[in-house]
Amino acid sequence: MKNKILIFLLMLILTITLVFNLSVLAEKSKISETEEVKVQDNDKSTSELSAEEIITRRDENEYILTAYSEAEMIIRNSGRELVKEMKSWQDDENAFAEFTNPRDRGTKFLKRDDALWMFFPEAEDLVKISGHMLEQGMMGSDFSYQDMLESDELTELYNFKILGEEEYEGRPAYKLEGVKVPDKEVSYYRRVVWIDRERFVGLKEELYAESGRLLKVARVLEVEKIDERWYPVRTIMENKLRQNTSTEFLVKNIKFNPELPENIFSLQNLR
Amino acid sequence: MYKKSQRYRSFYLLILIIILLIISFPAAALDIGGKASFKSDIVYENSEWENKIISELEMQLFLPEERGISLENLLLLTVESDEVKLDAKKLYLKKNIGALTAKIGRQPVSWAYGSLINPIDYTLGAENLEEETMAKFVDAVELYYPINWKSGLTLVGSDQEDQSENKWGFRGRTMLAGYDISANYIINNREDDEIKRWALNTKGDLGPLGIYGAAGKADISSNRGDYKYNIFQLGSDYSYNFLSGRRLYIQAEYINFNLGPDVKRDQKFDLLPDMEIEIDDRKAEFIAANLTWDIDDFSSVGLMTVNYLEDGSSMFIPSYNYYFSSNLLLELRGTIFVGSRGKLFGEEIRALEMNLSYTF
Numbered sequence: 001m002k003n004k005i006l007i008f009l010l011m012l013i014l015t016i017t018l019v020f021n022l023s024v025l026a027e028k029s030k031i032s033e034t035e036e037v038k039v040q041d042n043d044k045s046t047s048e049l050s051a052e053e054i055i056t057r058r059d060e061n062e063y064i065l066t067a068y069s070e071a072e073m074i075i076r077n078s079g080r081e082l083v084k085e086m087k088s089w090q091d092d093e094n095a096f097a098e099f100t101n102p103r104d105r106g107t108k109f110l111k112r113d114d115a116l117w118m119f120f121p122e123a124e125d126l127v128k129i130s131g132h133m134l135e136q137g138m139m140g141s142d143f144s145y146q147d148m149l150e151s152d153e154l155t156e157l158y159n160f161k162i163l164g165e166e167e168y169e170g171r172p173a174y175k176l177e178g179v180k181v182p183d184k185e186v187s188y189y190r191r192v193v194w195i196d197r198e199r200f201v202g203l204k205e206e207l208y209a210e211s212g213r214l215l216k217v218a219r220v221l222e223v224e225k226i227d228e229r230w231y232p233v234r235t236i237m238e239n240k241l242r243q244n245t246s247t248e249f250l251v252k253n254i255k256f257n258p259e260l261p262e263n264i265f266s267l268q269n270l271r
Numbered sequence: 272m273y274k275k276s277q278r279y280r281s282f283y284l285l286i287l288i289i290i291l292l293i294i295s296f297p298a299a300a301l302d303i304g305g306k307a308s309f310k311s312d313i314v315y316e317n318s319e320w321e322n323k324i325i326s327e328l329e330m331q332l333f334l335p336e337e338r339g340i341s342l343e344n345l346l347l348l349t350v351e352s353d354e355v356k357l358d359a360k361k362l363y364l365k366k367n368i369g370a371l372t373a374k375i376g377r378q379p380v381s382w383a384y385g386s387l388i389n390p391i392d393y394t395l396g397a398e399n400l401e402e403e404t405m406a407k408f409v410d411a412v413e414l415y416y417p418i419n420w421k422s423g424l425t426l427v428g429s430d431q432e433d434q435s436e437n438k439w440g441f442r443g444r445t446m447l448a449g450y451d452i453s454a455n456y457i458i459n460n461r462e463d464d465e466i467k468r469w470a471l472n473t474k475g476d477l478g479p480l481g482i483y484g485a486a487g488k489a490d491i492s493s494n495r496g497d498y499k500y501n502i503f504q505l506g507s508d509y510s511y512n513f514l515s516g517r518r519l520y521i522q523a524e525y526i527n528f529n530l531g532p533d534v535k536r537d538q539k540f541d542l543l544p545d546m547e548i549e550i551d552d553r554k555a556e557f558i559a560a561n562l563t564w565d566i567d568d569f570s571s572v573g574l575m576t577v578n579y580l581e582d583g584s585s586m587f588i589p590s591y592n593y594y595f596s597s598n599l600l601l602e603l604r605g606t607i608f609v610g611s612r613g614k615l616f617g618e619e620i621r622a623l624e625m626n627l628s629y630t631f
Contacts (some may be wrong), residue, residue: 081597102304114449125381126383127383131481132510242517265420266421271372271415
């Protein structure tokens with residue numbers, strides 16, 4: 001009888017230990033899916049690529065010809081949050097965005113070339129926003145209007161060189177430095193990027209001013225394979241000029257190369 | 272605007288339309304949003320204090336477009352003391368007819384271009400001070416014809432207080448060399464006078480500065496005498512990010528109303544929307560400025576001033592905004608007149624408005 005009880009207790013302890021360990025493992029796996037870049041199937045690794053080829057392969061994933069997306073911006077400051085929701089349409093030159101969260105519902109933006117237009121829904125004002133505002137945080141976020149609404153191929157804007165290869169958050173990555181092409185207008189003079197060596201998607205990016213000062217750091221927390229391309233769907237941007245603030249950008253739904261509504265990038269559509 | 276009875280008739284008619292449309296739309300397609308506000312106005316005027324408590328509920332139905340027609344609506348329920356008032360800020364039908372877009376019903380008509388004061392807006396001088404918040408919302412028909420993505424023509428016709436009073440406006444807008452340019456013309460037939468006004472305005476960038484300007488000419492035929500005046504405005508805005516990440520936004524503008532030789536001294540004019548000005552000289556000049564300082568992502572302070580150069584009197588409007596959460600906002604706004612008695616901003620006025628609003 002005593003032996004039976006002993007065996008039963010041992011079995012119980014083993015079961016509890018096993019269940020506990022499994023739940024910890026599951027939790028760890030969940031964290032690694034959300035807090036770190038998701039590890040899914042791997043593409044063929046390449047080690048003989050030039051800087052331009054690496055960036056071109058990244059552009060093939062992240063550069064948008066046309067897209068429709070629904071996204072959420074979570075602005076955090078010292079433990080507090082503001083949430084903004086938006087849907088946007090963009091092509092290789094233009095972007096149109098409409099906010100859908102209650103406070104900003106109906107506020108719309110149109111960016112064509114270097115001009116930014118804004119529609120305020122209550123009085124239905126349609127105003128051209130001054131150029132200096134393009135560098136400011138969009139709706140109070142750490143993403144500037146330029147960050148959010150520009151979609152240029154990086155190879156056209158920056159001259160890149162490989163700084164090395166290193167692991168970033170458990171992923172093998174190329175580390176590259178891009179310096180702006182003379183005569184090109186860009187928001188950041190220099191950028192250092194970590195690009196996944198297997199998936200060719202940006203994992204981290206440091207954005208610098210011409211003075212060398214670090215302005216912003218973007219960290220990709222989650223990438224997904226959508227329509228045969230790896231795409232960052234969860235990114236955190238930290239403005240290094242500000243303390244205790246960050247903006248998380250969550251892509252909830254994205255469709256590449258959709259048929260865009262007629263005249264979507266027009267003042268008529270903004271009204 | 273209509274007379275009261277006519278206004279109510281059209282309002283009830285539109286309510287009926289909205290109900291019919293709601294019934295005809297599938298329930299799943301409906302969405303309701305709005306804003307609930309609690310306001311407290313403390314005013315010190317003529318050595319007396321007054322405190323008003325106002326509750327407001329704005330309701331908006333988001334209806335899907337049906338057969339190319341959409342119904343835009345924004346209803347406002349106001350409760351002040353024992354008085355309950357229901358008004359429609361917006362209640363209009365919008366339909367594309369070929370290339371044209373037509374809007375019929377109560378709607379805001381705004382010809383804004385980013386200035387602090389718009390001396391050439393559609394609603395110029397048409398509203399009374401107590402209707403300030405409703406000033407841009409008129410019963411109107413608007414036709415918009417797009418020429419290309421950046422250019423379009425707008426024709427607006429609206430009713431005034433009486434059906435014999437009406438207003439017509441025409442506006443063309445385009446972009447040239449990075450500058451937003453528009454021209455407008457207004458004919459406003461009122462009971463005591465007729466105003467004809469044309470104007471031009473532009474907005475663009477000059478290096479790191481945003482710049483804008485406007486020029487116009489008004490002809491007034493009035494039973495107080497015919498007269499003309501010219502309008503001129505020049506303004507600039509600039510924003511700067513400090514290393515701490517805080518942002519400063521500055522905007523300032525100069526406005527000049529230059530009166531023709533027909534003007535009699537001590538005559539009163541509706542030069543600015545909601546502001547009747549007694550002119551002692553042949554010109555009226557103003558400097559308006561705004562300064563906004565973003566303290567952090569959740570709060571900002573601001574100061575707007577309007578200075579009347581002819582008599583040196585000024586109006587100061589300090590403000591403070593604070594977000595408790597994404598949908599709960601506290602706004603504080605003061606109004607202080609500084610000037611001796613008899614001057615434009617010479618009334619002994621101090622006011623503090625507190626507005627706590629929740630959006631849903």
